[in-house]
Amino acid sequence: MIAWLDANLVSILNGVAFGLLLFTLAVGLSLIFGMMDVLNLSHGALYLVGAYAAYRVVGEAGGSLGAFLLALGVAGVLGLAAGALLAGITQPLARRGHLHQALLTLGVALVVADLLSALFGDEVHSVAAPAGLRGSVRVLGHGYPAYRLFVIGVGLVLAALVYLLVERSRAGAVIRATVADRDMVQAIGVDTRKVLVGVFAFGTLLATCGGVLGGPILGAQPGLDDTVLILGLVIVVIGGLGSVKGAFFGALLIGQIQVLGVTLLPEYASFLLFGTMALILTLRPAGLAGTAARTAAPGSSG
Amino acid sequence: MTGAARTAARGLAARRGAAFRLTVVLLLVALPLFLGPYPISALSRILAFALLAASLDLLTGYTGLASLGHAAYFGVGAYTAALIGIHLTPNAPVQLLAALAAGGIAAGLTGWVAVRTHGTFFLMLTLAVGEIVHQLADSWTSLTGGSNGLVGMPPITVLPGRPLVLAGFVYWYILAIFVLCYAVLRRITASPFGRTMRGVRDNEARMRAVGYDTARVKYVVYCIAGAVAGAAGSLWVAQTRFVSPADLSFEIAALVLLAVVIGGSGSLWGPCLGAALVLLVNDTLSSYVAGRGPLLLGLAFVAAVYLLPRGFAGLRGVRVHVRTRETGP
Amino acid sequence: MTGAMTAELRLDDVSWHFGRVKAVDGVSLAVERGARHAVIGPNGAGKTTLFGVVAGTLRPSAGRVLVGGRDVTRLSEHARARLGVVRTFQHSSVFLSMTALDNVALAVQRVRGVGTRLWLPARRYVEVTERALGHLESVGLADRAGESAATLSHGERRQLEVAVALAARPRLLLLDEPTAGMSVEESSRFTDVIRELPVDVTVLVIEHDLDVVFRLASHVTVLHLGRVLADGTPEEVRDSEEVQRAYLGAADSSELFFSPEEERT
Numbered sequence: 001m002i003a004w005l006d007a008n009l010v011s012i013l014n015g016v017a018f019g020l021l022l023f024t025l026a027v028g029l030s031l032i033f034g035m036m037d038v039l040n041l042s043h044g045a046l047y048l049v050g051a052y053a054a055y056r057v058v059g060e061a062g063g064s065l066g067a068f069l070l071a072l073g074v075a076g077v078l079g080l081a082a083g084a085l086l087a088g089i090t091q092p093l094a095r096r097g098h099l100h101q102a103l104l105t106l107g108v109a110l111v112v113a114d115l116l117s118a119l120f121g122d123e124v125h126s127v128a129a130p131a132g133l134r135g136s137v138r139v140l141g142h143g144y145p146a147y148r149l150f151v152i153g154v155g156l157v158l159a160a161l162v163y164l165l166v167e168r169s170r171a172g173a174v175i176r177a178t179v180a181d182r183d184m185v186q187a188i189g190v191d192t193r194k195v196l197v198g199v200f201a202f203g204t205l206l207a208t209c210g211g212v213l214g215g216p217i218l219g220a221q222p223g224l225d226d227t228v229l230i231l232g233l234v235i236v237v238i239g240g241l242g243s244v245k246g247a248f249f250g251a252l253l254i255g256q257i258q259v260l261g262v263t264l265l266p267e268y269a270s271f272l273l274f275g276t277m278a279l280i281l282t283l284r285p286a287g288l289a290g291t292a293a294r295t296a297a298p299g300s301s302g
Numbered sequence: 303m304t305g306a307a308r309t310a311a312r313g314l315a316a317r318r319g320a321a322f323r324l325t326v327v328l329l330l331v332a333l334p335l336f337l338g339p340y341p342i343s344a345l346s347r348i349l350a351f352a353l354l355a356a357s358l359d360l361l362t363g364y365t366g367l368a369s370l371g372h373a374a375y376f377g378v379g380a381y382t383a384a385l386i387g388i389h390l391t392p393n394a395p396v397q398l399l400a401a402l403a404a405g406g407i408a409a410g411l412t413g414w415v416a417v418r419t420h421g422t423f424f425l426m427l428t429l430a431v432g433e434i435v436h437q438l439a440d441s442w443t444s445l446t447g448g449s450n451g452l453v454g455m456p457p458i459t460v461l462p463g464r465p466l467v468l469a470g471f472v473y474w475y476i477l478a479i480f481v482l483c484y485a486v487l488r489r490i491t492a493s494p495f496g497r498t499m500r501g502v503r504d505n506e507a508r509m510r511a512v513g514y515d516t517a518r519v520k521y522v523v524y525c526i527a528g529a530v531a532g533a534a535g536s537l538w539v540a541q542t543r544f545v546s547p548a549d550l551s552f553e554i555a556a557l558v559l560l561a562v563v564i565g566g567s568g569s570l571w572g573p574c575l576g577a578a579l580v581l582l583v584n585d586t587l588s589s590y591v592a593g594r595g596p597l598l599l600g601l602a603f604v605a606a607v608y609l610l611p612r613g614f615a616g617l618r619g620v621r622v623h624v625r626t627r628e629t630g631p
Numbered sequence: 632m633t634g635a636m637t638a639e640l641r642l643d644d645v646s647w648h649f650g651r652v653k654a655v656d657g658v659s660l661a662v663e664r665g666a667r668h669a670v671i672g673p674n675g676a677g678k679t680t681l682f683g684v685v686a687g688t689l690r691p692s693a694g695r696v697l698v699g700g701r702d703v704t705r706l707s708e709h710a711r712a713r714l715g716v717v718r719t720f721q722h723s724s725v726f727l728s729m730t731a732l733d734n735v736a737l738a739v740q741r742v743r744g745v746g747t748r749l750w751l752p753a754r755r756y757v758e759v760t761e762r763a764l765g766h767l768e769s770v771g772l773a774d775r776a777g778e779s780a781a782t783l784s785h786g787e788r789r790q791l792e793v794a795v796a797l798a799a800r801p802r803l804l805l806l807d808e809p810t811a812g813m814s815v816e817e818s819s820r821f822t823d824v825i826r827e828l829p830v831d832v833t834v835l836v837i838e839h840d841l842d843v844v845f846r847l848a849s850h851v852t853v854l855h856l857g858r859v860l861a862d863g864t865p866e867e868v869r870d871s872e873e874v875q876r877a878y879l880g881a882a883d884s885s886e887l888f889f890s891p892e893e894e895r896t
Contacts, residue, residue, distance in 0.1 A: 039422045041429075093607065098422040099368040100607045103563060106556055107603025114597035226552055230433040233426050241423070270437040277430065278415050285418060494740045494756060495749035497729075501737045504726035511686065511720075512738040512799040513712035514746065522747070 009142050011263045012256070017148040017217065019255020020155025024210030025228055026235035027162055027247040028203025034179035034242020035199045038090050039102040042109035043207050044229025045116075046082055050075040050211020051220035052116055055125045058215065068130035071212045079208030083201030091196070109225065117222045127215035147216050154213060158206075163244045175199060179242035231258065234273060238280040240287025249288055330477055334470035342469045343541055344585065348578045349473075349480045350537035355561040355577035356487055356570050357530035362559070363567030364491055365523045366503030367417075368425050370555050371432025374412070375405040375528035377439060377550020379535025381446060384545045387455040392465060394458035394475060398536045405532015406525050408435070413524035417517050420506060432555050439547040451546025458540045469541075476537045483530055487570060490526070499523055503568075556603075557584065564606045638697070639664040639803055639833040640685065645694030646857075647677075647684050654680040656857035657694070662803075662850075664699075665830045669844045669865075670837050672854035678837045679721055681854065682805050685835070686718040687711040698803060715802030719795075719809060721837075723788040725780045731791055732776040735763035738798035763798060769827075770794045771820055786817040793824065804828075806836040810843050822846050 005012070025047055032040050057063070057071035086108065090101045128134070129147035136143040166172040174195050211220075218224060235254050239246030253276065261272045280288060334342050354376050362368045379401035386397045412435070416427045439446045446452065457465040458472065466472050490496055501509045502516050509516050539545050548554070557580050565576025583602065587595040640662040647655040655677045662668045670678050683689035685696060687708035696704045703711055726734050736753070739762045740746040754760070767773050770790040775783060783791060789809060796804060806825075810818040818840070825834055825847055838844050844851065844865060851868040853861040861871045868874060 033422060033426070037422050039426055098425060099362075099559075099563070102368075102370070102422070102425055103556075103560065103603050104607045107600040107607070110596045110600030110603065112600075114594060114600065118594065118597070226433070230430055230552075233430045237423075237427055237430060267441070270434045270441060273437075274412070274431065274434045281415050281418070489752070490749045492752045492754075493749045494745050494751075494753045494759070495747050497733060497737060497740065497753050498746045500729060500733075501726055504728050505724055507688070508720070508724045508726065508795075509737070510688075510708045511712055511718050512795060513709050513717075513741050515707075515709045519747070 006140070008260065008263070009140060010144060011260050013139065013144060013148065013152070015256040015259035016252065017151045017155070017255070018259050019252040020152055020159070021210060021214045021217065022228065022231050022235055022255060023155060023159060023248055023251035024206045024213065025232040026239065026251050027159075027244055028206040029232050030236045030239065030242055030244075030247045031166070031175065031179075031199050032203045033236060035175060036087075036090070036094075036196055037098055037101075038200075039098065039105070040086065040200075040203070041102055041106040041229065042082075042086065042112060043204070043232060044225035044227070045109040045112040046079060046204050046207040047211040047214070047228050048113060048116055048220065048225040049078055049082070050208035050213075051127070051215045051218070051224065052120055052125075052211075053078065053208070054127045054212040054215030055120070055220045058127055058130060060126055060128060063128075063130060065130045065132055068212075071215075072209055075208040075212045076205055079205035080201045082208070083204035084197055086204065087197040087200035091193075109229075113222065113225050120220070122222050124219055124221040126219045129216040151213055151217065159244075159248050162206075163248075166244050171195060171198070176242075234277055236287075238277055238287055240284075240289045243287070243289040246287050246289030327481060331474070334473055339469040342473045344582075346469070346473045346476045346541040347538065348581050349476050350534050350541065351558070351561070351581050352574035352577040353480050353483055353534035353537060354531050355558050355565065355573035356484060357527045357534060358558050359562050359565075359567055359570055359573040360487055360490070360499075360530070361523055361527040362562050363569065363573070364496065364503060365499045365520060366506075367420065367520060367524070368559065369416075369428040369432075369527075370425055370552070370559060371416075371428035371430070371435070372527070372531055372558055373550045373552070373555035374432040374435035375409050375531035376535040376538070376554065376558075377435065377545070377547075378408040379405040379532025380539045380545040380549055381439065381452065381535075382532065383536035384452045384455045384539045384543075385445070387458065387539070387543075388452065392456045392459045393462065394460050394466075394536075394540055397458065397540070398479060398533055401532040401536030402529045403532070405535065406529030408532070409525045409528020410521075413521055413528065417520035417524055429552065429555070432550070433552055436547055436550050436552065439550055446547070449547055451544060451548075453544055455539060455543040455545075457543065472541055476540060479533065479537055483533055484570070484574075487530065491570065495522075557581075557599075560603060560606060564610050638662060639666070639699055640835065641695075641697040641700075642681075642685070643695040643697070645681075645684055645696060646692045647680050647689055648692045653857050655684060655691075658854070658857070658859055660852060660859065660862070662833055662835055664833055666850050667825065667834045667848050668836070668850045668852065669848035670835065670852050670854060671839070671841075671844060672860070675856075676854040677857040678854055679807060680857075682718060682807055682835075682837065685803075686716060686805055688718075712799060715800060716805065717796045717799045717801035717803070718805035719792045719807055721807040721811075723785065723792055723812070725783075725788050725791050725795070727779075727781045729780055730777055731767060731772055731780055731783065731794075732760065732763050734780055734791055735766050735794050735798045736760060738795045739763045739766070742798065742800045766794045766798045767791075769797065770824055786813040789813055790817060790821065793821065797824075797828075801832055803833045803835065806834065806838075808837050808839060810838065810840055818843060 025043060029040060029043050032038055053075040054071045057074060058067050086105065090104060093100045093104060129145070133147040133150050135146055137146050137149060138144070166175055178195065231254055235247055235250040238253065239250030257272050257276055262269045265272065333345065354372070358369060358372045361372070382404040383397035383401045386400050412431045416424055416431060419427055440449055457467050458475070459465050460475055466475060498514065498519055501514070502519050506516050538549070558577065561576035561580040562573040563576070564579065565574065566572030584595065584599065587598050638661040642658055642660040645655060645658050646653060658681060670681065672678055680689065684691045687703070687706060687710070691704065695702055698711070698714060698716055703714065703716070726737065736759050737746070739759045740756065743759060745756055745759065764773060764776060767776050770793050772787060772790055772794060775787065780788065780791060789812060793806070793809060810821055813821060822843055828834065836847065848865055851863065851865050852859060853868055853874055861868050861874045863871070
């Protein structure tokens with residue numbers, strides 16, 4: 001066992017880094033979905049916006065830590081703006097149902113992704129890690145890129161922050177109540193609109209910043225948006241609707257399956273992904289951390 | 303209106319509808335006599351895509367389950383037909399039946415996870431499932447040829463030993479199967495099970511409360527839709543004689559859902575028209591607007607959602623509604 | 632023990648918790664076969680939740696549900712409906728895109744086992760249509776059979792719901808505030824329909840309108856904060872000291888039967 005761990009340590013760490021990267025994407029998807037019943041299919045494209053922002057600002061040759069932070073700032077502003085815009089255009093469609101909203105975000109995703117490939121071309125761009133995080137460090141006798149450890153650290157801090165925000169803060173209480181029973185929250189007179197826009201913008205902010213963070217690992221290229229979107233969706237499915245905890249553990253699991261699974265059983269990667277999802281949904285229909293609230297709770301009790 | 307008058311009116315409307323449908327079919331049959339091979343092969347692909355849209359309409363329009371993963375079963379059918387064409391027999395009906403079965407089985411294997419959910423969750427799950435099947439097609443190189451796809455499929459035969467090389471003959475075969483499958487779908491929607499499907503769409507909780515196992519109903523519809531999508535896939539490769547992972551990509555799944563939405567879900571014919579439009583526009587875009595297809599496609603999605611909330615069928619529905627109100631008591 | 636033998640519905644210490652909220656808290660109840668049993672209590676008393684537990688929409692956190700002596704606690708909602716446990720919903724719940732006739736036909740075709748036939752056109756199943764018409768007639772909607780459910784008035788939709796429930800061949804009919812939103816005539820027509828039901832159909836009804844309760848019910852259970860506060864004939868319950876004590880300060884104990892929302896409107 002120890003020998004196996006030792007042999008696969010790099011893969012496992014890669015899986016953790018990848019998983020935490022996916023967490024930044026999945027938690028936003030999950031909250032937007034849980035709050036508004038909107039499936040934001042432009043989430044992957046927004047991740048890509050962040051990745052290209054990193055490429056433009058930090059560059060392939062690599063820049064200073066300052067440039068990296070600047071890229072994060074640019075991506076953050078873009079993400080907030082995109083979120084507010086998306087909330088604005090999807091809300092009027094709320095009464096027409098989830099399908100129209102999803103198709104609208106899909107349209108936005110196609111437009112954004114195509115604009116990006118018009119601006120940056122179709123080739124694969126890599127992004128260098130910022131200065132100071134470029135070398136490798138020794139972890140239990142293995143050389144490991146410092147930047148990936150940095151991503152793991154940032155991801156963990158981010159997860160803790162999001163958890164505190166959603167599970168412990170006042171706005172978080174409204175968020176959680178809305179996820180559990182939207183009608184009730186509206187019925188008792190809480191104005192959820194501000195919170196809705198806020199959550200949407202926060203979710204897209206995490207997506208674009210995730211793109212910057214992931215730039216030095218995954219690079220920036222057309223098609224990456226779909227890949228991360230699908231993995232994000234799988235995480236939301238297995239993690240449970242609107243749950244930060246679920247998104248966290250789901251992301252770690254999918255990170256391992258994607259990296260370790262592909263290393264050990266390359267032929268069966270897609271079977272593994274579906275199998276995991278099917279297995280978890282069979283055992284826990286509402287996801288790892290989900291409650292059955294949305295489907296089981298009565299609208300109101302008599 | 304008295305009952306007898308109503309019945310008579312319905313009989314008249316039904317006869318008129320039948321005459322209209324017959325005219326459309328005859329027109330479609332006559333087309334190869336006037337058009338060259340290129341437009342005819344484009345029409346063949348449109349018919350295959352329209353059948354895919356009709357199968358998705360069974361799921362989305364009639365049962366209320368919008369799927370973003372329906373291209374998966376189309377692709378499974380296409381690969382099945384192509385593999386049989388390359389390795390076993392060029393006989394098209396054999397390919398068709400195998401593709402039908404494969405599409406149904408694939409839907410059966412993957413659908414049971416999805417049908418326990420509804421609404422946005424269903425949309426998301428089907429998207430994930432569809433994309434996983436897409437990845438499978440991409441990575442299972444020994445069977446699917448990977449990202450290069452499967453080439454070298456011989457022309458189909460309908461009667462043994464007579465390959466259909468001319469586009470017109472292939473078109474007639476595809477048209478015949480399309481009409482057959484469309485008629486079957488139409489029949490299903492008019493049956494008691496069709497009523498059950500609409501019940502699930504309208505109010506699933508109420509359906510359970512009167513004793514329907516709605517998850518099973520949804521599963522059956524999912525499998526039927528998957529099987530018909532598989533059949534559509536075999537029609538597609540009967541024309542193109544080529545299949546690649548792009549044929550079951552998310553983009554195809556989104557396009558066919560767009561076809562259902564702009565055509566008007568829950569009418570069968572609306573999505574078929576929508577499919578024709580979507581495919582024509584998409585082909586035109588990709589050949590004239592070099593490379594910027596997705597941009598315009600995205601704008602088309604946005605426009606469709608805002609401008610055609612109920613699709614073409616919806617436009618017609620509004621007019622009919624107004625007319626009946628005018629002639630009402 | 633004889634009471635338990637003939638009980639059509641028995642709840643043994645049933646609870647349903649949501650988080651820390653005990654919506655239903657240790658309720659035991661026996662409903663006699665053929666009874667017209669009303670459940671009353673203010674909003675938030677757990678009435679609808681209790682219905683959900685009986686109908687199978689909600690899994691109880693604890694306790695057992697028995698229908699006709701059979702333990703159905705673990706049966707799904709649709710399986711219970713097939714046994715004859717049929718509910719209506721608090722908010723009118725019909726199939727809006729369909730005609731009134733199709734609404735009822737859905738229940739009829741399920742009972743007759745043809746709901747999954749997918750080859751012959753639905754109109755060829757003449758007996759389904761005829762039975763559906765019969766049920767529409769019994770609630771007074773026969774002349775609306777061809778209308779879309781969306782165009783029916785609110786009261787008519789509630790009647791349609793009852794017709795759908797009756798068509799599902801109930802042995803235990805659960806009606807959640809059936810007369811809410813009905814006109815006086817519609818409401819009295821509804822009580823007639825319920826009174827004319829075969830004696831072997833047991834009716835459990837949540838009702839706010841005390842007139843309806845007294846006209847209809849042979850037995851009343853008062854729920855309060857998820858618990859049974861009183862149980863007996865309508866007169867016994869009205870005169871019950873416990874009920875009055877629990878509502879000390881209320882000038883008239885009948886106030887507890889009206890929800891605050893209703894008083895507002």
